Amino acid sequence: MLANLTTYLRHSALFIACSALTSLALAQQNAEGKWYQVEVAVFTQPENAQLAASQETFRKDITLSYGEHTQQLQSVEEASLSKHSANLAGQLDSVASQEADNNANTDVALAGEEPLSPEMINEILQTQAFVKLPVELRNLNETVGALERRNRQRILFHEAWRQPLVDPEQAAAIILAGGNHFENEQELAGTIKFGVSRYIHVHTNIWFSEFANNVGQEQQEWPMVPTPPSGNESQIADAQINLNAGLDKSKQDLWHQYDVIDTTYQNILDKSFIVTNLATLIQTRRMRSGEVHYIDHPKIGILITVIPYDGAPANN
Known part of the structure; x- marks a missing residue:
């Protein structure tokens, strides 16, 4: 009787532990x-x-x-421009000169006019939500x-x-x-x-x-x-x-x-x-x-x- 109870408790503890791990995995997947x-x-x-x-x-x-x-x-073009602008902003964080700012604005404007290649379009569709x-x-x-x-x-x-x-x-x-x-x-x-x-x-x-x-x-x-x-x-x-x-x-x-x-x-x-x-x-x-x-x-x-x-x- 005691042996059966011990076996039951062990199985129950194992089941609860597995359930907890599964719930944790699902929670982590949902968070990501x-x-x-x-x-x-x-x-x-x-x-x-x-x-x-x-x-x-x-x-x-x-x-x-x-x-x-x-x-x-966003359209693909808008997503490309947003990504380009974000990259330029990160690169220019340490640059305080007006000339650098002007160059950045010019680059952003040109990025919006430049046609996107099929490879660039595919990358945007695969990596941007x-x-x-x-x-x-x-x-x-x-x-x-x-x-x-x-x-x-x-x-x-x-x-x-x-x-x-x-x-x-x-x-x-x-x-x-x-x-x-x-x-x-x-x-x-x-x-x-x-x-x-x-x-x-x-x-x-x-x-x-x-x-x-x-x-x-x-x-x-x-x-x-x-x-x-x-x-x-x-x-x-x-x-x-x-x-x-x-x-x-x-x-x-x-x-x-x-x-x-x-x-x-x-x-x-x-x-x-x-x-x-x-x-x-x-x-x-x-x-x-x-x-x-x-x-x-x-x-x-x-x-x-x-x-x-x-x-x-x-x-x-």
Whole structure:
């Protein structure tokens, strides 16, 4: 009896130790971030679905926000210029002369104009995250093309890129934008996050707006559509004030908020277009890698694939 109990305790201790090591390995892998190729396509629903959606009432008492830890997708050229500028900044840290600064600015300008070789493009795509992949490297081209041809659905956004996936709480919010332009605004805007814990977690914070010419008609009390983050978080954007739900007292003193509201109303009057309808898609889903995941909504649909990528330096 005692021998059996001792054997049981030994096996239990071994199991707990192995489980702890496995959990530690998973935690370390999540912290480092295994790389994946991500692809997202956002499209409008067919006309019959749009007609049904027009009968729905979407909430107006909301505040739209891009949130924190936002990340812009870059073209290959933009990524090359950013990398070149960072390298020059590091090289010139110890150089204080104006001549060196002028030379650096000239080099950066020339780097943006110089065509990239296929080898340079391939290196950027393999080593830098959040860079838009060429069309031929996408996996959803045929599916998205069929949506356009058969159902006459408009493709608002379709991009693929590579990135490390970390814990969902630490994940970057990737900025999406697409559809028709209305001055500085577009029909589709918001962010999408990809993180990994036990499963891949996808969080959408997207809004789809419909606009009309501003001819002095009633504003219909839709929330302000925010502009994408500029990187200066100390500035207070007019869009962060929810005119329908009251003042956001956590941001600034009361007098400053009234000034912001006055500015907001003036901005509304000065706009050439106003929002006539707005739908949000704010959801968190779990998915497995290698699958095509579909998120449905009365106004828009989203197709997502997340595939492990072994070409990144972090995985070698």
